[in-house]
Amino acid sequence: MKARVHVMLKNGVLDPQGEAVRHALGSLGFEGVSGVRQGKVIDLDLAEGTSEETVREMCEKLLANTVIESYSVELI
Amino acid sequence: MKAAILVFPGSNCDRDLQVAFERAGADVTMVWHKDDALPAGTDIVGVPGGFSYGDYLRCGAIAANSPITRSLKTHVERGGYALGICNGFQILTETRILPGALLRNAGLKYICRTVPLNVRTSDSDFTRGWAAGTELQIPIAHHDGNYQADAELLRELEGEDRIAFTYNDNPNGSSGDVAGVLSANRRVLGMMPHPERAADEALGGSDGRAMFTSLMTALVSA
Numbered sequence: 001m002k003a004r005v006h007v008m009l010k011n012g013v014l015d016p017q018g019e020a021v022r023h024a025l026g027s028l029g030f031e032g033v034s035g036v037r038q039g040k041v042i043d044l045d046l047a048e049g050t051s052e053e054t055v056r057e058m059c060e061k062l063l064a065n066t067v068i069e070s071y072s073v074e075l076i
Numbered sequence: 077m078k079a080a081i082l083v084f085p086g087s088n089c090d091r092d093l094q095v096a097f098e099r100a101g102a103d104v105t106m107v108w109h110k111d112d113a114l115p116a117g118t119d120i121v122g123v124p125g126g127f128s129y130g131d132y133l134r135c136g137a138i139a140a141n142s143p144i145t146r147s148l149k150t151h152v153e154r155g156g157y158a159l160g161i162c163n164g165f166q167i168l169t170e171t172r173i174l175p176g177a178l179l180r181n182a183g184l185k186y187i188c189r190t191v192p193l194n195v196r197t198s199d200s201d202f203t204r205g206w207a208a209g210t211e212l213q214i215p216i217a218h219h220d221g222n223y224q225a226d227a228e229l230l231r232e233l234e235g236e237d238r239i240a241f242t243y244n245d246n247p248n249g250s251s252g253d254v255a256g257v258l259s260a261n262r263r264v265l266g267m268m269p270h271p272e273r274a275a276d277e278a279l280g281g282s283d284g285r286a287m288f289t290s291l292m293t294a295l296v297s298a
Contacts, residue, residue, distance in 0.1 A: 009179075013224060016182050016249070062141060065134055065170065067177040068224055 001046050003055045004074045007064045008039035077102045077295040081122040082148065082164075084109045084139045089125035089161065089272060096272040097122065100288035101296075112143040114151055119295045121148050125162030125217070125270060135178065135220045136166030145171060157295065158264045159202065159287075162218055165256075165266035174257055174266045175229055179222040182249025186219040190281070192244040193255055193269055197237050200258050201294035202265045205286030212283040214269040216247065221268040223250035223257075233257060240265055 009015045015037050022036040042063055044055065055073045064071040079102045083090045090106065097104045105115045109128075114121065129138035139145060145167070152158055152173050160168035168174040181187060193214050195206040206212070225233065230252045233239050241256035248268075256267030271284025 014182070016180050016184050020184055062137065065137065065177055068179065
């Protein structure tokens with residue numbers, strides 16, 4: 001089985017890389033992009049039967065820094 | 077004073093930190109990240125700058141889960157001293173030994189230059205060698221030194237006099253201009269600037285030296 005983890009900076013934490021991407025889109029002529037937030041997608045290959053709770057524990061302990069980042073888990 | 081300096085794959089300020097401690101008179105042992113115990117009688121652990129594990133995942137995140145880092149946590153929980161500089165500061169926040177987090181510099185550029193720092197408190201064994209308000213010239217060299225603390229945390233740090241240093245001219249977007257923070261028991265300091273690179277007049281300045289001599293004075297009898 002597989003799980004996909006999305007890690008994003010929390011709302012309210014300024015994302016300087018996302019801002020740079022937004023400016024670059026503007027200079028390429030794409031108008032109306034009012035915000036860009038950049039995050040990470042982490043795909044995990046897991047032993048069958050691994051619980052979502054275990055994946056959440058992985059997020060809490062390593063995959064996300066919950067001081068500044070939020071995460072979501074998708075079992076696929 | 078017995079100092080142990082942690083060495084991770086990608087550490088690159090470990091030898092500078094060793095020399096700074098030794099010049100102050102400390103007995104220094106280098107400790108590889110796969111070791112699981114600190115040398116007996118370690119008074120202070122130095123967590124050096126560099127790019128541990130290539131900054132993979134997040135700066136300091138993998139090092140924060142190294143075997144030796146568990147011993148560092150135990151050492152700190154028992155009231156031991158620790159000094160984390162640059163990547164070392166990132167590791168100390170990733171282990172949650174120190175609060176907050178370090179993000180990419182607001183200007184997105186790696187910055188390598190000497191900057192003016194303000195000593196905000198002399199009430200710690202790291203900063204006792206300076207009067208509060210002293211201005212120091214200390215090098216910074218980082219890409220991810222943008223200290224993130226929300227308003228509540230900043231109030232707490234200010235209220236407890238735990239902000240050790242602030243930038244005079246904030247180079248990286250850090251909340252409250254914070255360049256270095258102390259733990260609640262004032263025995264752990266994390267900072268982005270490099271006092272160990274400013275510990276020898278022949279190498280561009282010695283404004284950082286007082287940190288090591290002041291630690292020596294405090295810990296020599298410990």
